[in-house]
Amino acid sequence: MAAASAVASTVSAISNHVAAGHLFAAIDALPACSASSLLPPSLYASLLRLATSRRSLAAARRVASHLASSSSSSPSTSISSTPTFLFNRAIESLAACGSLADAREMFDAMPRRDGGSWNAIISASSRAGHPAEALSLFADMNSLGIRPKDVTLASVLACCAECLDLRGAQQLHGHMAKRDFQSNVILGTALVDVYGKCLVLTDARRVFDGILQPNDISWNVIIRRYLLAGMGDMAVHMFFRMVWAGVRPLVYTVTHAMLACRDNGALKEGRCIHTFVLRHGYEHHVHVRSSVVDMYAKCGDIDAAQRLFNLAPKKDVVMSTSVVSGLAACGRFADAKRVFDGMEQHNLVSWNAMLTGYVKSMDLTGALDLFQQMRHETKELDVVTLGSVLNACTGLLDLGKGEELHALALKFGLFSYPFLMNALVRLYSKCGCLRNAERLLLFEMGSERDRFSWNSLISGYERHSMSEAALHALREMQSEAKPSQSTFSSALAACANIFLLNHGKQIHAYMIRNGYDIDDILQSALVDMYSKCRLFDYSSRIFELGLSNDVILWNSMIFACAYNSKGDYGLELFDEMRKQGIRPDSVTFLGALVSCISEGHVGLGRSYFTLMTDEYSIVPRIEHYECMIELLGKHGYMVELEDFMDHMPFEPTTAMWLRIFDCCREYGNSKLGERAAQRINDSKPLTPVVFVESTPDYECSGSDDAEPMSFC
Template identity: 50%
Template sequence: MGVSAASILNRLLYSGTHKPQTQPTSAKALTNTLFTHLKAGRLQKAISILFAAPIPVSYSLYARLFQICASNRAIVEARKVESHLVTFSPTPPVFLLNRAIEAYGKCGCLVDARELFEEMPQRDGGSWNAMITAYAQGGFPEKALLMFSDMNRSGVYASEVTFASVLGSCGAVLALCLSRQVHGLIVKYGFCGNVILESSLVDVYGKCQVINDAQRMFNEIKNPTAVSWNVIVRRYLEMGDGKQAVFMFFQMFPAAVRPFNFTFSNALIACSSICALKEGMQIHGVAIKMGLEDDEVVSSPLIDMYIKCGKLENARGVFEQLGSKDLVSWTSIVSGYATSGKTREARELFDQMPERNVISWNAMLAGYTRSLQLEEALDFVFLMRNTTKDIDHVTLGLILNVCAGLSDVEVGKQVHGFIYRNGFFSNLVVGNALLDMYGKCGNLRSARVWFYEISQWRDIVSWNALLTSYARHGMSEQAMTIFSEMPWETRPSKFTFGTLLAACANTFSLEHGKQIHGFMIRNGYEMDIVIRGALVDMYSKCRCLEYALTVFKEAASRDVILWNSIIFACCHNQRGGVILELFGLMEEEGIKADHVTFQGILHACIYEGLVELGTWYFNSMSNEYCVMPRLEHYECMIELYNRYGHIDELEKFVKRMPFEPTVPMLTKVFDACRIHGHLRLGEWAAEQLNKLNPSMPLIFQIMDGER
């Protein structure tokens, strides 16, 4: 047989340069020497002695040496063992060459493995399996599947181990059709009862997002192992079905299967995704009973679950009870406080951390940014730059958000320079954050230049960021020009149309709004509730109430937000009677009114002069609809009484308010009393205003001078 190039080279090196010292003279002595070194963990020394020995050892020892080389990823030693083997056994048994292929595969030398495989004069199923496994475990699933195809054409039957590797490769490349064919072969060859293969099928179907097939396959497993259960829980979690993931986790216990620690982790992550506090607390209890409360794999997702479910103190309790707090748990609790807006407590914990990484720094910075503590965020950025060199794309995105919030384009430009110098310019997250920063800072020229610089990798987010920048600054003409270029590169999204319609509404650009509406209809976009709300708002502000009503009526379903949009559309056009009719229809559809709805209704009463009805609606807010009146509702009632001269009702209303009237409220009361000649209330309003602004005292005087 031929031998691998590596083997030939090793033998040439051995023949030409190696001068052996005193070596064991018998196979038995050589074997004993090798075992002595192997037991002491001196693999390199053992293989050097073997390589220099002029006699062979037993096939079982060669096999053992290949296995040890594989487990230690010792590629040089594996090559030496093969070289020694083929020197003294020109036609070694197939099983030994299979062990050599396995060793090369485990060491990541797939070229050597394939070369040896191709040179073998005879192969068996183990040879094919070794090569397929080497490709599968080495990160080359496509080659593993091609090798499996060649194996089938050669008429060699696959074993359970082969099928396991093939299914793993199918899952890696999401080859659903091939997975089904492999499933058929597994049934054909009689491997249906193999729980490893059945679990692998559950896994591959889940990865290919045919979760119903994964569940059916799971149900066919007679005795699912902990691995099987973990797979199905994990796949439901990855599919975004947290509820079913949690359900499957709890089904393990009637089946008397003990979950792995990472199965607990997956179940807790699922609870976090659906805010299932009750189930999360039950899992916490089970983890304590099983002695896993200090397990790092369980504790961090447990902390995160309590945080996501709004139970920060519970999360802190878990954290404090940990025997040893690792970096992940420290970062989780800091992030929890930071994202909950408790940045002071988060910073205290952050300062106590024994070690930090870039994720820890980002968590604290994100907390400042989300809480709009932008000055503190900027100070923290300077501290970070002076303390650590660890900065990633998330850090840069957050810093750019801070610059945008502060409208500090100069610091933003410095960050831009850092991005170029450190090779982050091709990161799309950073690129879009930079584009957004320039837009929010009003530097539209730089935004446009950067937009064209990233033309090779920009996406829909980039287009939307630029459109939003122009729309925010009232430049609807330029926004429409950009929009006209957009379809050549990417398909506009719902967010794109929402931005454009808002721009048209704010600039009263009816023609542009109609063009956008027509574009959506012609190109088959779904008119969902969000888009219909934007269209209603645009048409109403452009004084086309009939169009707004048509868009509203065509909606397949209407939520309270869409109802509020049409009610305020009528407010913009002072159609109070229509508002009251719409409110009646809203109640008929069973939509519960909120504080925004009642603000529109009170405006309708103002337009129509319905003082008594307005009073009834205001009182019924809390009595009938369980909606607590807000400042804007009190302002509406003052305007209603003021406009129609109901000064006595106005006096009772203002003096019974559960809070002190604001300056605008008092000013309206003061003006109303001057107009309608109400001395007592007018003097009271003047007195209250003088208390709030003593530097410019008011003297009440009736407008017509009669009193």
């Protein structure tokens, strides 16, 4: 009797402390363990609830250990007096206060477990970020023959999603089918999410269609999964069905639908959803607004994007960044810069958007300057930043700056990003540091290298006259990656450089055997390779394969004629292409001029030069002037040559003077010849020249002699 009244007063003391929110006072009032089995379970439950709401692990531990010891200290009866549900609450509380380890210890130590215990520890593990552990507990539970409750299934499904455990999800699907759970909105939706996350959208859709009353969350899940799986068209389709079914979309469902339109370039549908947004009051949500602006910017209606942006009362970073990149993408570069400069603040993404804008618009020094400014204003940078700036360096062939960026990448721990590594391989390849490029590709990229890395390396070798190395790299590449058209185009150029006809033929045959499409680029690479290897007939057969209106292919063929002493045929092609309405470019004219030189068509060549400058407004390059000098000089048009030179927009180069010098000596033009000699000597050559007219028995072509020009 006395014991009972003591317990009663303890209980009321603890209850009062709990009611007053004095958690630790309540715990301190707990009696010694031996007597506590008499305390009512609801008291423990309220203590645990309070500990959980305070997130106090210390309190939860004390209550839990009190429970555990009072349970084990009553061995008199074979059945513990502490109800299992209290242990379950303790497990939940310990986990909620942040210690999964304590929860697990309690779970392992408890005398009896029911479905609730398993559910408690499984959801605790799942929530604590240990989905694999939760799944293995779930398997243990199954093997004991304990039937999971619907809540347990929901949390296990979430774990499968987390672990991308498709097989697990399929097994759960089986469980659910047996118990007719799949039409349940919550479980059905969870299953849709797992299948969607594992990218089996057909199964996700089948489950979705089996849900009796899909709610806004179910619709959101299927739409989101279609979007993330890259099936934007289906996401948009489902959005319209959702609206049609009379379910009001969640805010994020609207943004997902908008993003799906953006990904698909679906401007029409995007406009439609924009109208929906305005009509149903979603337009005040920042993310919705941003997604609409972004949709317009990406789908090519940049004016609509800018209009909305200008009307927006608050222009946040995200929306401004969308507009900046949209403007930059469509070439309205100055406008992009204006918006960028008008932004209240920049973050990493907005800096990057502007940087890539500069690179896209080919203002590469502008990109480097902006990067400089960025480094002053923020410490942040990432792979995108470095990738863009590296692209700028590559374009500028600025190896020094590129190396600095490489060092910076290492300093920021940004290695092993294939995108960045490929940018570095490209930089080093383009700049001729093939050793560095090769080292990166072979030793640092490991299995991360792909066909882009190899292609950069191979084209680097080819362009830097290391044709054998290019072909060797092609072999290496073939054992791990499928070469692309561009790979072969570099390889063919390499064969052409060193006249490896058989190798070139093999590549040609390989491409045909393996079904590669021989496009304009490959066609011209083949024309080039065969013509340099003196198989002119092959070149013209390749050329005549298809009627192409690609200038560069025509150029290759015209040069093929020139290499193979068929200048007149090349000039016919030149006329033919103009007849077909193909606009010649500066390379075409170069080919025409070269043909005129070899065929001795001085007047024609002069008229082509005029045609190029006057009719086609092509600014002649140094090579064109060299051709004209050669054309006039080689055929003895000395008066015209002197006149031509006097009208050049720049001072002839030393190489030009040297050629003029030779021509003057051959054809006898002492006035110009002496002038040439003077210019040559002004450039301080190792061997000064003196102008003396050629005697008939002097052989000009013997110019390999030690002192070809000074025979004073």
